[in-house]
Amino acid sequence: MWGRSEGSRLPRTEEHERGTDDMTGPSPAERLVDLLNLEEIELNIFRGRSPHESLQRVFGGQVAGQALVAAGRTLDEHRPVHSLHAYFLRPGIPGVPIVYQVERVRDGRSFTTRRVVAVQRGRTIFNLTASFHQPEPGFEHQVPMPDVPAPESLPKLADEIREHLGTLPEPLERMARRQAFDIRYVQRLRWTPEELRDVEPRSAVWMRAIGSLGDDPLVHTCAVTYASDMTLLDAVRIPVEPLWGPRGFDTASLDHAMWFHRPFRADEWFLYEQESPIATGARGLARGQIYDREGKLIVSVMQEGLFRKLGG
Structure with missing residues (x-):
């Protein structure tokens, strides 16, 4: 667990090197742990x-x-x-x-x-x-994890954006270099009004921290809490505008609730399934279910966001 006075430093490992900007700088996982400390x-x-x-x-x-x-x-x-x-x-x-x-x-x-x-x-x-x-013993049941492609078969978010735009704008390039999580959308991103037509308000992503987060369960819980706010409101926006194109709405999280069902690691792949049951009155509600690689439901999430039309 994090010490009460000294910052936590993770050991250098091959896992860390997956996300290091250079051979001497901290990995994205180290930066995330330092941010949460x-x-x-x-x-x-x-x-x-x-x-x-x-x-x-x-x-x-x-x-x-x-x-x-x-x-x-x-x-x-x-x-x-x-x-x-x-x-x-x-x-x-x-x-x-x-x-x-x-x-x-x-x-x-x-x-x-x-x-x-x-x-x-x-x-x-x-x-x-x-x-x-x-923890206490008790009976168990859960809804099954959706049948989706494995994360290894899907493009990284930054690569998918580069494929469409040809190159990443500098702010997105900088964000991609420092991003603490590898994010892979289960369905390819949509970019045109024609592609958005009749799209259901749902989204799903595979995610994992880029590098080892150590073995403290609180670190992993706080890391998933951090990640849970990254893509959940996508489910509200996806029928309206491209997720990574020009924005037509000023978006902000209003409230957030999470229930943690089982132990997990945030530096191993987890599937974040998201849907929006309603959007009205400049607010959109989204709910998410997070599964580990074995299909166990590990976290449930609810969030409402504000969606104000820019220039309106």
């Missing part, structure tokens, strides 16, 4: 860094992942996270540190509850409630 500045108060990026707001998955780290760091014993419920209240400012204040709501025999408030420049931008559960 927090400085404890007082009892129940942590500070996370927010990288300078060419974005209008801090990526929501980063804030959710860091908030969950803060909650997990206040437990006296390891218990797996079983659920989280969060609201994105204000856009975070890139480059400005975020302070996470943790309230120890409950420490029971089976369940532990934490409430986290994220503050930036004196204003609350995000809050999260997380519940941790001591």
Whole structure:
């Protein structure tokens, strides 16, 4: 588990070299772990860094992942996270540190509850409630994983965009080099209005962290929390506009909920199946199910996003 004062550093491995920008720089997995690692500045108060990026707001998955780290760091014993419920209240400012204040709501025999408030420049931008559960025996059932192509048979996201555009615009090229996750869409990306006609509001991607994340379960849980916000709202947008073309809408996450069903590793392939049951009133609802390579349902996700037409 992350230490309480020193930053976590992962050992160099061949897995790390898969995603290293150069032979001396950190891998994407190392950068992700460093981003999720927090400085404890007082009892129940942590500070996370927010990288300078060419974005209008801090990526929501980063804030959710860091908030969950803060909650997990206040437990006296390891218990797996079983659920989280969060609201994105204000856009975070890139480059400005975020302070996470943790309230120890409950420490029971089976369940532990934490409430986290994220503050930036004196204003609350995000809050999260997380519940941790001591594993217990019980009956089991699940819906089956969809029958989809293996990730190795699918193009990487950056390669698919390059194939269509001929080259990646510099902002996308920079993002691709620093991306912490290998993302592969199960269905080829659509680029024209004709291709979007009669498309159902669904999407599915294979994902895995680019490099080893070590063996701490909390690291993997927070990494999947980070990743869960990357593509979920695709299911809302996909019938309306190309996912990686010019945007016609200003999009923002409003709230986010996750349930963690089984242990998993975020640096091994997982399938993220996503669908949108409704979009109305400038809001779209999306739900996702995450399966491991063996077909076990490991995480369920719900999110609502804001979709405001640009120039409207």
